[in-house]
Amino acid sequence: MSDIRRIRELVRKGWAEPRSIPPFVLKKTLGIEPWKFGRHAVPNALSKAVYRRASTKEPQRTIWDEEWDLLILLDSCRPEWLCEGAENRDWIDDVETVWSVGSHSAEWTEKTFADEYGPEMEDTIYVTGNPYSADAPVSRFADFENVNEREWEVDSAVPPAHVVTDRAVKMARERDWSHCIVHYMQPHKPIFEQGESRGDSRLDERWQPNATFWRQYIDGDVSLRELEGAFISNLEYVLEEVEILLENVDAPSAVVTSDHGQALGEQFLWSHRRGVKHPSMRHVPWVECSATDTRSLEPKVYRQATYEKEQRQEQLKQLGYL
16 A cells, blocks of 8 residues: 555544554654544644644744843743733733744744854853753753752652742852743643642642643533633742742843743644644743842752653653653
8 A cells, every 4th residue: 555545544544533543653644642632633633734834924033032131931821821810910011922933842942042043042041941941952051950850849740830940040140141041831731739838839630731631621521711720820820939030030121921822722723732833822921021139039959860861751751742
């Protein structure tokens, strides 16, 4: 059977019954992921294909095209979520919407830290909890810290927000820099709950971060508002740490934004996948503010941890990427 006929047969079978084809073949050949998206799997794959080929008139600007000293990334944050989180936060004056260069962290990393931006990176320090950040040309930064290489108290696939804050404040005070990037993993899943004191965080057991996360809505177990509410709750959790960061770093010009958005069923799109030019995955917030180091935080020390290829693969698997 020719390759074309084989693909046609897979399409026919995948449309009728996605589970009849091995998952690896479904995902790599057709982009169909029934274990994640159930009955939405086939229209999801078709929609991704359409929006990967779509053109856009949105301005293609990177973070380096803007003026800032401190850039804070809230992973997978939609602009309207930050609008909800703005209540009672004086430092959020206006939430603008901008078009991201990527619809996935890996894509954003590739385009943001391309060779042409080497001079900008040389006076930039970068503290990140995102596993894909390790693919950046880390030696070109003035300093770089992957917080996944630290130990923390919570059994979580990603660093709790307070650990990222502590490491960022420590580096910002100790190093000379013109630009500082701090990349939190929240509001991206897993969903955290804040305890009674700072650092006393735990995972919300109602929301598993693996491949079944989206199925809870698709299978009718929760409403879309409940699903979105989980992300907004995670955003509220990380915004508490953003406020602490803004009070412990000196940066006259600070920006809070995101690497990419988060699709919630628009055109059968879910989550975020690279190369997809749909507003739900590309529209991100842009908030301009400032930061002043009041020395109100004494960063905690975290021991070094093993973070080799195997640990990263397991981490991505727990997050539902593999």
